Amino acid sequence: MMTPKEVLALCREREIRAVDLRFMDFPGTQKHFTIPVKALTEESFEVGFGFDGSSMYGWQAINESDMLVVPEAGTAFVDPFMNRTLCLFCNIQDPITREDYDKDPRNVARKAEKYMQSTGLADTANFGPEAEFFVFDSVRFDQNEHESYYHVDSVEGQWNRGKAESVPNAGYRIRYKEGYFPVPPADTLQDLRTEIMLILMECGVDVEAQHHEVATAGQCEIDMKYRPLLETADNILKYKYIAKNVAVQHGKTATFMPKPLWNDNGSGLHLHLSLWKEGESLFAGSGYGGLSDMAVYAMGGILKHAPALLAFCCPTTNSYKRLIPGFEAPINLTYSYRNRSAAIRIPVHSPNPNNKRFEFRCPDPSANPYLAMSAVLMAALDGIQNKIDPGAPLDKDIYDLAAEELDTVAKVPRSLNASLEALREDHAFLLKGDVFTEDVIDTWIWYKSTREIEALRQRPHPWEFTAYYDI
Structure with missing residues (x-):
């Protein structure tokens, strides 16, 4: 430093x-x-x-x-x-x-770290972010009184496999939901992602890996090594800045919008969390998934407060188009060892106790990272302080559960409005240590309600013309 x-x-x-x-x-x-x-x-x-x-x-x-x-x-x-x-x-x-x-997001993150330290529970909250994004070749969109549309295009998109091009069409297109780890020439963005990775490292961000993600049409992921909360949030800002500028230099455009493509996977901001004290991980233990009691209680706090957390972690109306069944986005508030269909997953990559952590999979990259990670930390601390039981794990494919069994599993909110209502009712845990203030909560709810939810509610949607024009 x-x-x-x-x-x-x-x-x-x-x-x-x-x-x-x-x-x-x-x-x-x-x-x-x-x-x-x-x-x-x-x-x-x-x-x-x-x-x-x-x-x-x-x-x-x-x-x-x-x-x-x-x-x-x-x-x-x-x-x-x-x-x-x-x-x-x-x-x-x-x-x-x-x-x-108080309403400086970076200040909220600084206060969250100070509050954690004041409790004596831990001195460091390490977050490892996995922020996904799309790289398109072009994008056009507009919204006014007489028209509303968007159009994205990607040389990788499956919809382009029949396209007549100036050179012969080689046919290497990524099928829907089959974009995980393809090699070139199907993966057209290898050099671009490597360039982003190397520039991040030059700017002081430690990178673990880069790869193509599941969706067609240029979905990417670059994984940054875990760092303390404030530093991680700063690194996410660098990440977005560098990804967007490298894409522009390549004649393309990068977006961290959670769900730019219908009927394919959206982009998440998976957060790996572990608490540390005096250089030792506090999450390693002999409990479920190799976790300590502290880690289990932290999961309990996050799952209990998840509907309110999503007001910061999934903060756009578009976020809830990602949180639907069948696209690897968690919609059920439970936890599991290895299971990526749960809201919280316990990775099994290494027996090293310093690698013991859990992954909160609900957030998406439209989140303000300072506010989102601060809220997640406050929920985890509340779970530890109150020994909140997360319930039994769910070690099955949640999407294949019978209806009667699925009905017993709590669900994520289905809209931004529902998350804001949950935040209105459940935010006392965020006020501890004056980390968030009532003014911050009220202003957030007001801004999101008036400038986003109400703005969208007033406007006709293109799909409504498809459904209702000839009614």
């Missing part, structure tokens, strides 16, 4: 000319502005830089719009796409009180 003095030395060493100050807005979009390198001093890491907080959705009113971004030296990396530019992730502060801003 670099100090301010070391950041300035890096600027001189790399002949940096511009410094890009980056932060996350409330809904989960990365923002930035740029200063000349001479404006960055050691004092800048204390006093920060001003900006207009009223121009950010869900933040300040115009009569109290002045805010500060305060760069964090330990996040510095050289931008791989911009000319002689250094990037710094920033925290948001009130310019008068100099207090950290």
